[in-house]
Amino acid sequence: xxxxxxxxxxxxxxxxxxxxxxxxxxxxxxxxxxxxxxxxxxxxxxxxxxxxxxxxxxxxxxxxxxxxxxxxxxxxxxxxxxxxxxxxxxxxxxxxxxxxxxxxxxxxxxxxxxxxxxxxxxxxxxxxxxxxxxxxxxxxxxxxxxxxxxxxxxxxxxxxxxxxxxxxxxxxxxxxxxxxxxxxxxxxxxxxxxxxxxxxxxxxxxxxxxxxxxxxxxxxxxxxxxxxxxxxxxxxxxxxxxxxxxxxxxx
Numbered sequence: 718x719x720x721x722x723x724x725x726x727x728x729x730x731x732x733x734x735x736x737x738x739x740x741x742x743x744x745x746x747x748x749x750x751x752x753x754x755x756x757x758x759x760x761x762x763x764x765x766x767x768x769x770x771x772x773x774x775x776x777x778x779x780x781x782x783x784x785x786x787x788x789x790x791x792x793x794x795x796x797x798x799x800x801x802x803x804x805x806x807x808x809x810x811x812x813x814x815x816x817x818x819x820x821x822x823x824x825x826x827x828x829x830x831x832x833x834x835x836x837x838x839x840x841x842x843x844x845x846x847x848x849x850x851x852x853x854x855x856x857x858x859x860x861x862x863x864x865x866x867x868x869x870x871x872x873x874x875x876x877x878x879x880x881x882x883x884x885x886x887x888x889x890x891x892x893x894x895x896x897x898x899x900x901x902x903x904x905x906x907x908x909x910x911x912x913x914x915x916x917x918x919x920x921x922x923x924x925x926x927x928x929x930x931x932x933x934x935x936x937x938x939x940x941x942x943x944x945x946x947x948x949x950x951x952x953x954x955x956x957x958x959x960x961x962x963x964x965x966x967x968x
Contacts, residue, residue: 723767726966728776729806731769736795738766742948743888743924744842748773749962751886752910752928754837757781761878762788763819763841763871768799768812770840773966775808787836788814789822791865819866819874835880842888843871868893868900876904876931884909885929891922898927905932910942917949 723732724740733739748770757778762771765788778784788803790796796816803812813825824834844866868889875885885906889897891913898908906929914924922945950956960967 724769725968726772727968728966729772729802731767731772731802732798733767733769735798736767737790737792738764738795738842740767740769744769745773745963745966746912746914746924746926747840747842747886747888748777749966750912750926751838751840752884753777754882754884757784757837759824759834759836760784760786760838760840761822761824761836762786763839763875764843764866765790765799765814766792766795766842768802768814770842771799771812771814772802772806772808774838774840775806775812776965779808782811784811786812787824788812789817789819790814791816791818820870822874822878824878836878836883837880838884838886839875839879840886841871841875843868868897872897872900872904872906872929876906879931881932883931885931886926887929888924888926891925894925897925901927901929906930907933908941911944913943913945915945915947918947918951920947 722734723730731740744766751774760771760774762774765771768788771786771788775786788799790799793816796814799814803809803814806812815825824836871887872885879885885901887897901908908927909930910928912926913922914926915922946958947956948959
């Protein structure tokens, strides 16, 4: 499968030619790094694009066949392609994509049973351009700019949809650290782990991955696990750290 069409991973393939967001380093980092709750039953991927993060989490939970993974996106073509990728994967019965905005989302089971069903984990590679020129491609703009989903909205609605003790895992630009952490804290999240990512040794941190826990007295007073990570090293496009993190996925 060529780059323009998609990627072959070890256990699944992802086509992304019709998705507003392609397979990229940010998504792969999020899917590989996200800490998993103990015995999760339900996961929500917000802004799924082509579905790669949801597929990576399905692979990581393949020994837990009861885990259901919902994926939502505001771009219809992305949802269609994500569902095609899901159907061709080994975990087709556990993955489902829907055209929806997080601000209006409720679990499908909740709508069917009128029972309040909440998630154990929410992951998102959210829109990240805050004060920049809007992309002239409206689909790319919606996927990449926070006009469609601000960090305040993301954390607020994640708190609405998560169980107490549930987790929210995000990747975002380093210059938004204060905004994201403040928004999370204001709705009851505590930071449990973070990964600070630099493109190369000696370069500034450009990305943060953060895992937050909602209303958990067990983590509220604990210092979060903090790690630093480089994508490349002096002589290779993938550092040893990056290869170790992604070894279960890349061919």
